[in-house]
């Protein structure tokens with residue numbers, strides 16, 4: 001069983017990215033277990049917390065440690081990632097020398113109604129993950145242009161091509177995780 005955690009970069013109660021994440025859960029094959037790693041209860045990060053991380057931040061770091069890979073599903077805000085997602089990544093990256101993402105397979109995914117579908121936010125995110133030395137899924141790229149009704153609230157995908165893409169995306173990420181694990185075992 002491959003255990004994948006996903007982080008949703010939107011706190012909106014009507015988030016289409018959350019629907020997309022639910023859709024991933026729905027289409028996941030039997031050998032992939034997906035669950036959410038929440039970021040909405042994290043306070044703002046400050047280095048003052050480094051000597052004694054709050055429990056909520058310890059739990060967040062442990063949740064990343066407990067999975068084989070992390071998918072970040074995010075909208076684009078002002079041509080970058082939302083601030084609370086950056087805040088979560090800052091918590092994950094510290095205390096110094098204990099970055100939760102170092103060596104952790106990652107993938108980024110996002111949807112918006114715009115024609116370039118959160119692509120710039122994903123580029124920024126990839127840059128951060130590169131700095132973290134996190135292995136990343138290169139292809140397929142996760143740009144999904146959303147149209148109303150593409151994902152239902154429960155995560156049903158109403159378009160067959162999108163459903164097939166999400167299955168292929170998960171399969172490619174599972175293969176990356178396996179490659180990283182094999183390399184680590186050597």
Ligand SMILES: Cc1cc2nc3c(=O)[nH]c(=O)nc-3n(C[C@H](O)[C@H](O)[C@H](O)COP(=O)(O)O)c2cc1C
Pocket residue numbers: 010011012014015016017018075076077078079080111112113114117118
């Ligand atoms: C503060 C803010 C900034 C935004 N900036 C961008 C942007 O730079 N590029 C873009 O494509 N969409 C931008 N949007 C639109 C969101 O990406 C879009 O509403 C998306 O559907 C939000 O995803 P969600 O429903 O999962 O929260 C912005 C929205 C907000 C609230």
